[in-house]
Every structure is written in C-alpha cells, then in structure tokens.
Amino acid sequence: MHRAAGSILPAGRGPAAEPRMGEARVEEAGSRAGRRAAAGAAATVLLCGCALAAGGRAEAKICTMDTVPAATLLLPYFEVNLDDPNGLTTLFSINNSAAAAVLAHAVIWSDLAVPLFNFDVYLTGYDVQTINLRDILFYGRLPQTADAAEDPNDTISPRGRLSQDVAFPGCQGQLPPPPLAPAALAHLQSALTGKPSPLLGNRCAGQALGDNVARGYITVDTVGKCTPRFPGEPGYLGPGGDLTDQNVLWGAWTIVDAAHNFAQGSDLAAIEADGADPATSIAGRYSFYGRYDGWSAADHREPLATLFAAQFSNGGAFEGGTDLIVWRDPKVAQGAFPCPAGIANPAWYPRPQENIVLFDEQEHPFTSEVIRIPEPPAGSDLLPFPAATQRVHVNSAQFPVPFNFGWLYLDLNAPTVPGSPPNPPIDPLAAQAWVVAVQSSHGHFAVALDAFRLDSGCAAGHSSP
Numbered sequence: 131m132h133r134a135a136g137s138i139l140p141a142g143r144g145p146a147a148e149p150r151m152g153e154a155r156v157e158e159a160g161s162r163a164g165r166r167a168a169a170g171a172a173a174t175v176l177l178c179g180c181a182l183a184a185g186g187r188a189e190a191k192i193c194t195m196d197t198v199p200a201a202t203l204l205l206p207y208f209e210v211n212l213d214d215p216n217g218l219t220t221l222f223s224i225n226n227s228a229a230a231a232v233l234a235h236a237v238i239w240s241d242l243a244v245p246l247f248n249f250d251v252y253l254t255g256y257d258v259q260t261i262n263l264r265d266i267l268f269y270g271r272l273p274q275t276a277d278a279a280e281d282p283n284d285t286i287s288p289r290g291r292l293s294q295d296v297a298f299p300g301c302q303g304q305l306p307p308p309p310l311a312p313a314a315l316a317h318l319q320s321a322l323t324g325k326p327s328p329l330l331g332n333r334c335a336g337q338a339l340g341d342n343v344a345r346g347y348i349t350v351d352t353v354g355k356c357t358p359r360f361p362g363e364p365g366y367l368g369p370g371g372d373l374t375d376q377n378v379l380w381g382a383w384t385i386v387d388a389a390h391n392f393a394q395g396s397d398l399a400a401i402e403a404d405g406a407d408p409a410t411s412i413a414g415r416y417s418f419y420g421r422y423d424g425w426s427a428a429d430h431r432e433p434l435a436t437l438f439a440a441q442f443s444n445g446g447a448f449e450g451g452t453d454l455i456v457w458r459d460p461k462v463a464q465g466a467f468p469c470p471a472g473i474a475n476p477a478w479y480p481r482p483q484e485n486i487v488l489f490d491e492q493e494h495p496f497t498s499e500v501i502r503i504p505e506p507p508a509g510s511d512l513l514p515f516p517a518a519t520q521r522v523h524v525n526s527a528q529f530p531v532p533f534n535f536g537w538l539y540l541d542l543n544a545p546t547v548p549g550s551p552p553n554p555p556i557d558p559l560a561a562q563a564w565v566v567a568v569q570s571s572h573g574h575f576a577v578a579l580d581a582f583r584l585d586s587g588c589a590a591g592h593s594s595p
Contacts, residue, residue, distance in 0.1 A: 137358035193588035201403035206457035229255035243518035244335035255293030270310035300356035333466035362422035375403035394578035414555035433587025440581035450570030478547035480516025560590035
C-alpha cells in the first residue's frame with residue numbers, strides 16, 4: 131500500500147497498522163522567496179553566528195561534539211502555544227552547506243520520545259528552509275519545497291547560480307505537499323499536549339502539563355529518497371535504507387515569546403555520520419539511533435555527550451533566572467501508552483541521572499543527594515529532568531537550588547529501563563543528552579547558550595568532581 135511522504139505514527143507498528151494517514155503539508159501561499167522575505171528578522175536571528183566560512187568546509191570528526199555540518203540535526207526542544215496564534219512559538223532552519231542538492235527528512239517527536247509525524251524537505255545546493263512550527267501545529271501547513279522533477283520551472287524551490295537542482299526517487303506526487311487533514315492536525319495537537327489521540331488508539335504520547343502548549347523535539351536526517359518511514363521502521367536504517375551519511379546539514383533554532391518580550395536561540399545539535407569509523411560502525415557501540423537499530427551501528431551516527439557544565443544566574447542582569455532545556459535518550463523505542471503519563475508509564479519515566487553537583491561562586495559543592503524535591507517519587511532524590519525533553523527553571527519546585535549564582539555539573543548517564551536488555555552493550559549505563567542554558571531579564575532580553583560538553587557518548591565519563 132502506498133503512503134504519502136508526510137506520515138502519522140499509527141496506533142500500532144508494522145503492516146497490521148495500515149493504512150496510515152499520510153496527509154502532508156503546505157505553507158502560506160506565494161513563492162518561497164516571498165516567504166523568506168516575510169520571515170525577515172526571525173531568519174536573521176536563526177542565522178546569526180551560524181554562517182559557514184566562505185573559504186572552506188569543516189571536516190567531520192566523529193565523537194567530538196563540534197558544530198560542523200552533519201547528517202542528522204536535533205532540535206532539542208520546541209514549544210508552541212495552541213491557544214494563541216500570535217503567542218509562543220519555535221522556529222528552526224535547515225541549511226545545506228554543499229552545492230549538491232540534498233533531501234532532509236524531519237520527524238516530530240513528543241516530549242516522551244514517541245515519533246508522531248514526518249515530512250521531507252528538499253534543499254537545492256546552499257539552500258535554507260526556515261520553518262515556524264506554528265504553521266504546522268496551529269494551521270496544519272508544512273514547508274513547501276519540490277525537487278527538479280516536481281518543480282521544473284523553479285517556482286517553488288528556486289535554484290541559485292552555484293546550486294544543483296535534481297530529482298529524487300519517491301518524490302513524485304509527494305512534493306510540494308497538501309495541507310494536513312483536520313484529523314491529522316487534531317492528532318498532533320492532542321499528542322503533543324499529553325491528551326489521548328484517536329490515531330493512537332486513544333492512548334497518549336506526552337506529558338499532560340495542562341497549559342495547551344505543544345512540546346517535543348525534532349530530528350532531521352539526510353535521506354536518499356522521499357520516504358514515509360520513521361526511524362526503526364524496516365527500510366529506514368541500514369544497507370539500502372533511506373538514511374544516508376551526508377554530513378552537509380546545519381541549522382539553528384529560536385523560541386519566540388512575544389508576550390514576554392523574549393526570544394532565544396542556538397544551533398541545532400549536529401550529529402555526524404561515518405560508516406567507516408569503528409566508533410560508528412561496530413555493533414554494540416553507542417550510536418544516536420541505537421535504540422532503533424538494535425545497537426548494530428547501522429545508523430552510523432555518533433552519540434551526543436553525557437556530561438555537561440552550565441552556568442546559572444537568578445539575579446543581577448538576569449533577574450528572570452535560568453531555564454535548562456534538556457534532551458535525553460530513553461534508550462528504548464517508545465510507542466504510545468495508556469493515559470496519562472506517570473511514574474513507570476512509560477516504563478523509563480521519570481528518567482534518573484547518575485549525579486548532579488552544584489557549585490556556588492565560592493566553589494562550595496552541593497550534590498543531588500542532599501538537594502531533594504519536597505515530594506519526589508518514592509525512593510528517589512532529585513529528578514529534575516524526567517522526560518525525553520523539557521524546559522526546567524533552575525530554583526523551581528522541580529529543581530531547587532540553595533543559592534542564586536553558580537554552575538551545574540550534570541552527569542545525565544542512566545541505565546536502560548528495568549526489564550529491558552542492558553544497552554548499549556559497550557556501556558549499559560551510558561545515556562546521551564543535550565543541554566542548553568537560557569538566561570533572561572524580565573521584559574528585556576534573553577540568551578541561550580549550549581552547555582559545555584565534557585565527554586562523548588562514544589566513551590561516557592561517569593565521573594564526578
């Protein structure tokens with residue numbers, strides 16, 4: 131059975147779950163050039179500080195968390211206010227660093243790591259596509275791009291003088307895409323706010339936080355053809371699969387909160403691929419999509435870091451305090467679950483960590499063993515980052531701290547969920563993550579800085595100061 135390239139995760143996996151809803155997406159009317167002009171300042175924020183040097187190309191270095199073009203990008207967290215068409219939203223860009231055209235496959239995941247929807251984005255050489263998630267999650271419109279076969283007159287995806295424009299397999303009739311069907315849009319809005327969705331068998335995919343803000347994360351992979359598949363589905367990973375190892379993508383994200391005069395952004399996490407490096411080609415090693423390829427390294431993607439250092443402030447120029455955006459790997463292929471989310475539902479929730487150490491500005495340490503949430507889950511200490519992705523305010527009830535200024539040492543390693551095989555085989559206690567520190571001044575400004583990575587999941591640290 132044929133499926134359109136924009137695909138909804140079905141209630142169950144495999145052939146028994148067919149047919150899928152495959153309605154895809156379209157942006158505002160008008161040429162992409164016109165849309166770019168309308169993006170204006172948002173695109174400027176996204177691209178600031180991220181442009182590649184014109185004179186050369188960065189080289190991939192596996193197991194080093196460097197900001198270079200990569201085969202997979204991670205938007206570690208997004209939020210979109212579904213009650214206000216002019217409210218809180220997240221924008222991100224997908225950029226092609228090469229002259230050759232490339233096809234990118236984006237997957238929208240819930241905050242508890244359930245894949246919900248995917249779509250393809252075609253990029254000519256040196257192309258950029260800026261996406262406002264409000265367009266997708268509020269209006270049901272997705273990026274309008276098309277390859278050379280579907281756009282022979284270059285009216286949708288114009289080709290620059292230095293850029294390649296080609297046709298990709300599987301894209302006929304898929305690009306440019308139509309709008310999301312009402313049922314598909316309602317599904318995404320429910321699943322991303324912790325409510326049951328009929329398309330998930332009236333089960334849930336995320337946390338129900340009660341504010342009707344859609345939360346989750348996004349992955350963007352280079353692929354060799356338009357595809358309706360999710361990571362983990364047969365045909366996506368491995369030899370002859372959809373996934374490719376083209377280290378050409380880069381991008382950035384911005385969260386815009388107009389009501390509070392805030393906008394903050396940073397680079398998308400860059401995840402490089404190499405099918406020849408032992409670190410990303412030998413079975414049993416930690417790889418980014420290891421939970422979906424049986425830890426066989428078929429994805430060829432490096433893992434992210436597990437140890438982080440981040441500064442925090444709650445006063446002075448940053449009287450709005452510090453938020454931590456934290457993405458974590460549950461290390462299992464998570465599907466929809468009975469509503470609502472709660473302790474051990476999903477089985478790995480809430481996610482623990484090995485250690486958290488807080489230092490004040492006189493280097494006095496406090497550890498997570500002595501800093502406790504007033505009413506934590508039974509048998510636990512501080513669990514400030516329970517989900518696959520979240521935004522947590524430092525010195526909130528969820529993450530209390532004993533002082534206003536200092537820095538955090540975060541060892542976010544964690545075991546595989548009880549009852550599952552110990553993975554990855556090389557180090558079952560390793561758990562990749564990504565951390566961003568957002569500091570704000572009420573009504574004035576905000577800044578987002580990636581936390582310093584102190585190791586790589588290729589050789590997890592498991593160390594404490």
